[in-house]
Amino acid sequence: MKKKRVLVTGGSGFLGSHLCERLLEMGHEVLCLDNFFTGSKANILHLIDNPYFEIIRHDVTFPLYVEVDEIFNLACPASPIHYQFDPVQTTKTSVHGAINMLGLAKRIKAKIFQASTSEVYGDPQIHPQPESYWGNVNPHGIRSCYDEGKRCAETLFFDYNRQHSLRIKVGRIFNTYGPRMAMNDGRVVSNFVVQALLGEDITVYGNGGQTRSFCYVDDLVNGIIRFMEETPDEFTGPMNLGNPDEFTILELAETVIEMAGSKSKIVYKSLPADDPMQRRPDISLAKNAINWEPKIKLRTGLVKTIEYFDNHLKSL
Ligand code: NAD
Numbered sequence: 001m002k003k004k005r006v007l008v009t010g011g012s013g014f015l016g017s018h019l020c021e022r023l024l025e026m027g028h029e030v031l032c033l034d035n036f037f038t039g040s041k042a043n044i045l046h047l048i049d050n051p052y053f054e055i056i057r058h059d060v061t062f063p064l065y066v067e068v069d070e071i072f073n074l075a076c077p078a079s080p081i082h083y084q085f086d087p088v089q090t091t092k093t094s095v096h097g098a099i100n101m102l103g104l105a106k107r108i109k110a111k112i113f114q115a116s117t118s119e120v121y122g123d124p125q126i127h128p129q130p131e132s133y134w135g136n137v138n139p140h141g142i143r144s145c146y147d148e149g150k151r152c153a154e155t156l157f158f159d160y161n162r163q164h165s166l167r168i169k170v171g172r173i174f175n176t177y178g179p180r181m182a183m184n185d186g187r188v189v190s191n192f193v194v195q196a197l198l199g200e201d202i203t204v205y206g207n208g209g210q211t212r213s214f215c216y217v218d219d220l221v222n223g224i225i226r227f228m229e230e231t232p233d234e235f236t237g238p239m240n241l242g243n244p245d246e247f248t249i250l251e252l253a254e255t256v257i258e259m260a261g262s263k264s265k266i267v268y269k270s271l272p273a274d275d276p277m278q279r280r281p282d283i284s285l286a287k288n289a290i291n292w293e294p295k296i297k298l299r300t301g302l303v304k305t306i307e308y309f310d311n312h313l314k315s316l
């Protein structure tokens, strides 16, 4: 296998750190770029002694001049509380970030992966969601900075492909969880696990009847790598990457309480605006194109996630 130089933007975040680790294991050289907004040095501390690993502190909304073979563009806060903290910066990160990374890819003729999202389907009226569904997104609500930013990034990726023959791969990632989510990430799995371990109330938003389909991080990274490495140049996606096993948020809360052996009680808080009611990927395309489907069941992934947060809390 040819050793490649690979740029991972958002490389110190949850998914990015797992991707950097996997690329190094595969024998590649990794440039990890991050502005450390939601990422942390702790996520990549174990990689720092590797001579093939480099860290660049940089914001993707500014131009970047490096020489690499491949780019994985993951930079963007992904949790609602973080992407809504500075929504203008969130849109800039997706849109200006995509323009800069595409301009870079064009100059150096690099293949480029975009971390798109199931949020491009908004609050979906088609269930499960196939890639052919155009979605149901509020263009001016509190989630729009993320949803529309990611939709515009997709537009840019496909226009650079059509206009400049860039080699692009657009993956629509569905809810993914696992070790190295930040304690204060705010997404549902890390919130419930941390609350359960601390014996705090489990905060279910709304009546908990809304659904999500949770993918363990190792499965997701496998999917991203296979999409990038094993598909022909003309196969651009968009392609859904996620686990089709669907659960209500209340089911998740009860499962986490049981598995953590917790005495936590469930409390109900108001449902945030535009919170999607149901979400589940149709992964037929990924099954056909890269023979991929997630292997790790929710309970198996939760064992590893609970263990990670348990150790992390004990180390504080
Ligand atoms: P994360 O918040 O842990 O990681 C995002 C990383 O990007 C962080 O390290 C952050 O510091 C960095 N970043 C943010 N803005 C930046 C900027 N302007 N310049 C440089 N770096 C910047 O979230 P994650 O779950 O690891 O998500 C990674 C990517 O995958 C994101 O693009 C996200 O939209 C996408 N995604 C994730 C999920 C999921 O369930 N985890 C689902 C769909 C899409």
Ligand code: UDP
Binding pocket: 062, 063, 064, 065, 066, 099, 100, 101, 102, 103, 104, 105, 106, 107, 108
């Ligand atoms: N860019 C970059 N690194 C490069 C090449 C380009 O960051 O190696 C940025 C550059 O700032 C530009 C953007 O990517 O604004 C888009 O580049 P492109 O060549 O597509 O467009 P143009 O430079 O003509 O605006």
Ligand code: UDP
Binding pocket: 079, 080, 175, 186, 187, 188, 189, 191, 192, 203, 204, 205, 206, 210, 212, 249, 271, 272, 275, 276
């Ligand atoms: N959620 C919840 N309690 C929490 C955090 C989230 O009930 O402490 C709900 C949230 O309202 C949503 C679902 O869990 O319906 C998934 O939320 P998350 O932020 O993890 O992801 P997204 O909504 O972006 O899919």
